[in-house]
Amino acid sequence: MDRTILHCDMDGFYASVELLDHPELKDSPVAVCGNPENRHGIILAKNARAKKYGITTAETVWQAKKKCPDLRLLPPHHYKYKEFSLKINDIYQRFTDMVEPFSIDESWLDVSASLKLFGTGKEIADMLRETVKTELGLTLSVGVSFNKIFAKMGSDYNKPDGTTVISCDNYKDILWPMNVRKMFFVGEATADKLNKTGIKTIGDLARSDRTLLTALLGKQGGMLYEYANGLDSSPVCRYSEREKIKSVGNGTTFRRNLQGMDDIKVAVTALSDTVASRLRKYQMKAFGVKVDIKDPEFKIISRQKQLSAPTNLAEEICRAAIEIISSSWRLRDPIRMLTITAINLCDENESEQLSLFDLADNSREESEKVERTIDNIRAKFGDKAITFGRVINNDIGIDMDDNRTE
CATH class of the missing domain: 1.10.150.20 (5' to 3' exonuclease, C-terminal subdomain)
Structure with missing residues (x-):
């Protein structure tokens, strides 16, 4: 049976999401970037107007500003992009369950079985574009073809906010x-x-x-x-069958190098809090913790530790990370960047083989109640509503709102 494959690609995704909160900048050249003061001065995304100035992803902020002195810079909020990605894929699933995310802002859809319900591939693509625009205020471009590769290339052909059909009859011409x-x-x-x-x-x-x-x-x-030659026959996977998350991590480059255990504890506390909250959001626990350390010369070491029981608690992840750093790093040496990653994940509802000590100890259950209460407070009042005391007013560039990015 002939297939009808769509590739949906959001237009300037990060920048478009940020502009929803800054409508006054919609006619200005805008780029999303890290904070130059925190040594994150790289362009992560740009809108169409900035693109006209030749601004490219991954170039430095000063290079971009040289091309466009009036460029407006906005900080990234990756948790927003994740939330919008989920909403967008929910819209796709109204038309088919064959939805395969390729990245946070791209997905393939196999709508072959949906043509009798919704019309041709092009008609479905146009409906998707209009639905996303109406409900979320964002635009996307769609490629329509008989295989995944040509559909992907079609979505790049007529950006922004366009639909391109690449068929068996026209692919050689296009x-x-x-x-x-x-x-x-x-x-x-x-x-x-x-x-x-x-x-x-x-x-x-x-x-x-x-x-x-x-x-x-x-x-x-x-x-x-x-x-x-158009011979790709790879299938589009069902959304429910997409690959499970294998790890959850968070890292940052600090405003200044970390010096000593006091600095390290501030950084590890904040990063572990973010990793733990994500694990709880995904309803997962980790059997291990990995720490990546980068020094000022950009040399990196990576160490990991297995846990006696799976966890999604910040205090346990923090404790393991501190143990790793203490045993593998000379504390007098400066640290430019830290990444903490929860590894060897399992569903939090999977049965656990608990020791007699674990069964007799209620402190873990109490800790989980406390951290879930923190999750609820942040969900209602924002990520900055509650945090750990040692993180407040730090001078290493840890901001709890920005730090909760992925």
Whole structure:
């Protein structure tokens, strides 16, 4: 059976979400970036007006400001993006249960079984765009095709707020004249190798000898040959079958280097609190904790510790992280960045083999009640409504609202 695959890609997602709270900036060039004072001065996202100035993701703020002195900068709030991503995918599921997120702002949809209910692939794409725009105030672009790869490339073809249909009849006219660098999964290094053999366009790639491509690029060569010729048959997974979260982490680069245990405890307390709250939100617990430490010379060490029982409590994650740092880091050495990650996850409702000591100890149950109460207070009054005393008024750049990003 012929398939109808959609690839939905939000337009300037981070910037668009931030502009919902700043409508006065809708006609201005806007970029989302980390705080330069905290050494996070990288462009994370930009709106269409900023893009016209040649501003690109991952360049430094000073480079962007040089291109556009009037560029307005907004801080990121990743928890907002996660919330909107869930809302957007909920809308997709009104049309099909075959929804496969590719990233926080992109998803594939297989609407083959929905055509009799909602119309053609293009009609469904246009309905999705209008629904998201009306309900959430955001725009997206949609590619419609007979496979996932061409649908993905279609969503990039007519941005912003557009629908592009790439069919069996027109894909050679639309895609084959493009630079081979535009082929999905072709990076700069691969494009250079292809260019040196005379392969300049996607059409050149499609007409190449598959054996030669495999000799040049290995398995990737055969895969790219199939993609360019429309031979991708990979399925769209059901939303309910998407891969489970394997880890939950949070890290930050500090305004100044951490010096000594007092600084470390402030940082670890805040990061552990964020990791624990996310675990509870996802209804998961961790059997292990991993800590990544980066020094001022950008050297990184990574250490982990297994726990005697799974946890989603900040105090237990914090305690494990402190033990890891104490045993693996010279406390007199400065720390530029810390990341704390909960690993070896399980559903919090899974049965646990508790020791007699655990059964006799009520302190863990009380701690969980306290931390869930904190979750409820923050949900009602905001993330800054309640925090740990040692984190208040710190000078290392930990802000509880910004720190709760993902």
